[in-house]
Amino acid sequence: MHSKEQISHDEYQKTSDWLMSHTKHRPIVAIICGSGxxxxxxxxxxxxxxxxxxxxxxxxxxxQGHAGRLVFGELKGKSCVCMQGRFHMYEGHSLLKTTFPIRVFKLMGVETLIVTNAAGSLADGLRPGDIMIIKDHINFPGLVGLNPLCGPNDEKFGPRFPAMSGCYDKGLRSLVMELAKQMGVSSLVQEGVYAMVGGPNFETIAEAKLLHRLGVDAVGMSTAPEVVVATHCGLRVFGLSLITNKVRQQSQILIVNNHNSYFSALFHKSVTNKECSNLRNG
Ligand SMILES: O=P(O)(O)O[C@H]1O[C@H](CO)[C@@H](O)[C@H]1O
Ligand SMILES: Nc1nc2[nH]cnc2c(=O)[nH]1
Known part of the structure; x- marks a missing residue:
């Protein structure tokens, strides 16, 4: 199952040196822009x-929608670098390639990584348009050995057995919650658990039910490998999921004969009724 691919410290260093010689910016924050x-x-x-x-x-x-561009610049006076487009396992990239930029950022002097993604919601309270602050993740590919840290460990980046508890920085999470309050948008923002699946297909109903039972709040096809590699090399991590859709957990069991019966069913059943919620959100 493990690829024989290795990327040497020198290769990461060469990319970092090339970038540092082509820009005057010296970023301390890296941002990965998710889909859209x-x-x-x-x-x-x-x-x-x-x-x-x-x-x-x-x-x-x-x-599509991932431009494939690295943008350096200043945000509120802080030097940043943004990835406009990330790499996914389902594109056929190895996990080492998927996470290649993270170690390059570390060598460039970056201290904090902000990961963002588009994700489907399994939690009742997370609606499309909401933002979930990632408090923890379940790395499904990682649990079965599809992990960028498999293979020889480079101690210059981090230890063989890195801890992952607390990989989403608590201080940054509290700060963003506080900022959301101050900006009057706290009703759109909540913390939750993100699960990475391999993709590229979306979930079956049985898979969605399983994820829900496991305590997953939002699901996507990225992020966990980047966070694992960032935590391994000592970067502080903050993560956000933009909820783009509800993940359907039930078949559509209300038979719709025509628009009238559909709308009257919606109007006459409680909005909290699961069948109706699924119809509205599916
Ligand atoms: O995680 P990001 O890159 O935001 O993309 C998410 O959106 C795509 C599916 O629409 C998948 O790639 C999923 O992971
Ligand atoms: N796996 C998965 N990834 C997503 N990315 C955006 N929405 C979804 C979703 O519903 N499922």
């Missing part, structure tokens, strides 16, 4: 940007 969130990078001031195809050693983005 690439515009986060547009808020950076004094930008220097590089197509992934021009950066030595960098993998290429193949997913």
């Amino acid at each position: 969130l690439g515009m986060l990078a547009d808020t950076l001031k004094c930008q220097d940007s590089f197509d992934y195809s021009d950066i030595p050693g960098f993998p290429q983005s193949t997913v």
Whole structure:
């Protein structure tokens, strides 16, 4: 199951040196923009940007909506680097390639990683448009040995057996909750558990029920490998899921003959009734 692929410390260093010699920015924060969130990078001031195809050693983005560009710039006076487009296992990238930028960021002097993603909700209280602050994750591929840290360990980056409890920094989570309150948007923001599945297909109903029973609040196909590698090399991590859809946990058992019967069913049943909620959200 394990790939024989290895990436040497020198290879990460070469990419880091190339980037540092092509920009004056010295970022301390790296942001990975999830699906549909690439515009986060547009808020950076004094930008220097590089197509992934021009950066030595960098993998290429193949997913629609992931531009494939690394953008350096300033956000509120802090030097940042943004990935407009990440790499997913389902694209055929090895997990080492998927997480390649993280170690490059570490060598560039980055201290904090912000990961964002688009995810489906399994929690009743998380609706499309809400934001979930990731308090913990379940790395399903990792649990069966699909982990970027498999293979020889490079002690220069971190230990053979890194702890993952507390990998989503508590201080940063509290700070963002507090900021959401101050901005008057706390009703849209809550903490939860993210699960990574391999994808690229979405969940069957049985899989969705399983995830729900396991305490998963939101599911996606990314993030966990990046967070594992970042935590291994000592980066502070903060993660956000933008909820894009509800994950259907029940078949549509209300038979819809025509629009009238559908709408009257919606109006006359309680909004908390599961069948109706599923129809509205599915
Ligand atoms: O996790 P990000 O990159 O935001 O993308 C999410 O959106 C895609 C599915 O629409 C999957 O790749 C899923 O992981
Ligand atoms: N696996 C998975 N990934 C997603 N990314 C965005 N929505 C979803 C979803 O419903 N399931």
